[in-house]
Amino acid sequence: MREKWNNLKKQVDDDGRVFRTIRSAGKVYRYYDDEPVLPPNVWCELSHLQQKDPQRTGYPTQKPLALYERMICASSDEGDIVCDPFAGCATTLVAAEHLQRQWVGMDIWQKAHELVEMRLSDTTGLFGRVTFTDKLPDRTDDGDRAAPFLRVKVKIKEPDRPKWIRAQMYEHLLDQHGAVCQGCDRTFDDHRYLELDHNTPRSDGGLNHISNHVLLCGPCNKLKSNVYTLAGL
Numbered sequence: 001m002r003e004k005w006n007n008l009k010k011q012v013d014d015d016g017r018v019f020r021t022i023r024s025a026g027k028v029y030r031y032y033d034d035e036p037v038l039p040p041n042v043w044c045e046l047s048h049l050q051q052k053d054p055q056r057t058g059y060p061t062q063k064p065l066a067l068y069e070r071m072i073c074a075s076s077d078e079g080d081i082v083c084d085p086f087a088g089c090a091t092t093l094v095a096a097e098h099l100q101r102q103w104v105g106m107d108i109w110q111k112a113h114e115l116v117e118m119r120l121s122d123t124t125g126l127f128g129r130v131t132f133t134d135k136l137p138d139r140t141d142d143g144d145r146a147a148p149f150l151r152v153k154v155k156i157k158e159p160d161r162p163k164w165i166r167a168q169m170y171e172h173l174l175d176q177h178g179a180v181c182q183g184c185d186r187t188f189d190d191h192r193y194l195e196l197d198h199n200t201p202r203s204d205g206g207l208n209h210i211s212n213h214v215l216l217c218g219p220c221n222k223l224k225s226n227v228y229t230l231a232g233l
Contacts, residue, residue: 043070057115059089068095076101090116097124164210170196173215183220195221 008020008031018033031037046067049056055065068091072082078100084092087105093116096103105116113132120130164172179191188194194215198208216224 039070043067046070057089057119059115062089063091065091065095065098068092069099072096072099072101087112087116090119094119094123163208166196169210169213170215172210173213177215180215181217181220182214183216183224186217188217193217197221197224 008022010018010020012018020031020033022029022031046064049062049064056062072092072095076082076099079102081102081104082092082096083104083106085106087093087107088109090105090112093103093105097120105112117130173196174191174194179188179194180186181188181194194217196213197216199212199214200207
């Protein structure tokens with residue numbers, strides 16, 4: 001018995017146990033179907049919603065409930081709070097309710113509140129315990145735009161002349177934080193994995209000053225780009 005499944009060959013051993021094999025770098029790896037394994041990076045076993053799927057609500061960007069349940073299980077525990085600032089058709093909220101999480105949903109769509117209550121009632125039996133408000137919550141932070149822990153911690157007056165060069169800025173931030181990415185907080189054995197970049201991009205009016213520079217690993221710097229700027233968090 002053999003069949004291809006996600007590039008793995010399906011076979012049955014002498015004891016009747018189903019397993020799958022794949023060859024990589026000259027080695028053959030065997031995975032039994034009855035043994036738990038971590039999901040692969042590509043979740044191809046989660047089917048998209050068909051046109052006549054009973055989950056469908058008519059919302060254009062609706063995703064399968066199983067997808068959200070997997071993400072919530074992987075990133076939270078029972079009793080945690082799950083927040084979806086783009087709740088849409090309430091798939092996140094339904095998944096959170098199924099998995100015994102608390103949840104908060106937000107959306108600017110006028111019918112979002114009605115759809116959320118209807119779907120929760122139909123799929124979870126939850127009715128009458130949903131708190132709804134269209135008032136903005138009071139801010140409990142300091143009101144600043146940037147996340148405090150991502151800022152340069154010490155204010156350094158840059159000499160009038162000559163200006164600090166990139167190497168000086170890099171060494172100063174390295175002495176201040178160590179070989180730690182200020183985006184994901186990961187510590188590196190080699191500081192050369194860290195890149196010097198502006199906190200607020202120059203195109204957004206950021207200064208070419210030590211107080212507007214940060215050390216980021218390659219993936220964080222790529223994610224930040226000119227869209228996910230640290231100053232805009």
